Amino acid sequence: MSSPESLSAPEQPAKIHLPRTSESESLKKIRHTTSHVMAMAVQKLFPKALVTIGPWIENGFYYDFDIPEAFTEKDLKSIKKEMIKIINRKLPLIREEVSREEAERRIKEINEPYKLEILEGLTEPITIYHLGDEWWDLCAGPHLENTSELSPKAIELESVAGAYWRGDETKAQLQRIYGTAWENPEQLQEYQRRKEEAIRRDHRKLGKELGLFIFADVVGPGLPLWTPKGTILRSILEDFLKQEQVKRGYLPVVTPHIGRVDLFKTSGHWQKYKEDMFPMMAEDEESAKAEQGFVLKPMNCPFHIQIYKSELRSYRELPMRLAEFGTVYRYEQSGELGGLTRVRGFTVDDSHLFVTPEQLDAEFLSVVDLILSVFKSLQLKNFKARLSFRDPTSDKYMGSDEVWEQSQGAIRRAVETLGMNYFEGIGEAAFYGPKLDFIFSDALDREWQLGTVQVDYNLPERFDLEYVAEDGTRKRPVMIHRAPFGSLERLIGILIEEYAGDFPVWLAPIQARLLPVSNDFLPFAQEVAAKMRILGIRAEADASSERLGKLIRNAEKDKIPVMGIVGAKEVESNSLSIRTRASGELGMISVDEVINRLKGAIVNFSNF
The missing domain is CATH 3.40.50.800 (Anticodon-binding domain)
Known part of the structure; x- marks a missing residue:
């Protein structure tokens, strides 16, 4: 199934997920302008520094520089002082459009090779933004009209990190300066307060202090090791959900950790996401050339399909609800890993329901009821539903318009029947079907995707699934993919931070x-x-x-x-x-x- 760590929609950065804010157009302009001011200050103080890109981001901005020596904390203080000087000069930001030839000529004049590479991907006219008449960069904006609109007391340079050019480990390593910028000092102070609270709640720090899990370099990044206390916590959550599932007629199954590539070719995952799977293990060179071998499983659904398909099913057996806490593996890039919220091996509370078309609406509502019950027990109260639908202009989805309309209609009817607070996320669907994703806001107003339910007409078609209907004909079942937790690893990371390590009695490893x-x-x-x-x-x-x-x-x-x-x-x-x-x-x-x-x-x- 497509969990929150879905191959079709990877989420959750490795860094601490700071409070979400309403990124107004004003803040975007402030942050983008501040990034340019910072780059101008850096090149004044460090003439050998070459600039690359400097976008605004959630809560701030960054700029990447190619520079011989790494920036220090002392350097950041000097850069901030120079930025204040630039701001106080009240420099105008001037937008200019030029031809590609003119842009190339100017770039060569100032010897900025990264700008030349960026220029290759731009279409004419080329937009340039000037800071006064001393500094400029290729940029589409938006920006303020004058640096005097910035408040120096609402700006802070936060940290330095390494970054590869274009995110490619084979290319030059750059120095990235992160900063934050706000409309006024009060907003900056509130942001800093929340940031400190986020650090206090950081599950990586608390997980180590409470003795719940560890990571070991000799094992590998993104592969958590669960201590006795952490294992107790996992077991409590597993047992809790298993008991709830038994009440609702779910049947437990266990499937292997590896499977043939052909299985994922049939499902379509291999063709679309093989770069995100761990490398194939082939028995010989010919098998490798033909892409015939084994991979660590990146999802459980094709395995559950095989269990369903092992016998000819009758309509009397449906709905069939197969459930497994199945560990799956995704080849996440090392820079994307982050504690328990983004790992390479994680356990999904996975279930796949095989239903008749007539059973779809009622069964979908039953699944949502289970998820809401789970959230209530976990004291996760502040959430909204995202209807993750396909983008009709994209060709990345499989299946006909008709089945997509049927699937999306079932999800819309469910949330409207339940009167849920929801919004639509066009383009957020899995490649084989739409989803109902539950977006949880925690104590710091940070948003996380947890439970998910998906309607799927396509995999039953690709795997030629059937059941014998009441009239004796063979018909195609519909699949529902669901995971109330999403993954145990991510859920535990979120719960540690939500509770700040203070688990309620029923969840505490030692009560x-x-x-x-x-x-x-x-x-x-x-x-x-x-x-x-x-x-x-x-x-x-x-x-x-x-x-x-x-x-x-x-x-x-x-x-x-x-x-x-x-x-x-x-x-x-x-x-x-x-x-x-x-x-x-x-x-x-x-x-x-x-x-x-x-x-x-x-x-x-x-x-x-």
């Missing part, structure tokens, strides 16, 4: 930690922890012999939801003095009551 005030009370703490574990509560007793204050600080650092302090009074009354991260001190509570409240929190997906 309760018992803290003996001295070693004399450790046996009682261990006895209670063992009783809790027998009853399905993830509990442990701290046997480190530290003082109570240190035990509490360690538990707080580890973000343990419930702490039970054990001293003489607690042992005598068979109680625990309870302290929680959600509500603070709760006083002395009997062991049985603590256990009952913990079990209630787990069942109700809530805190203690």
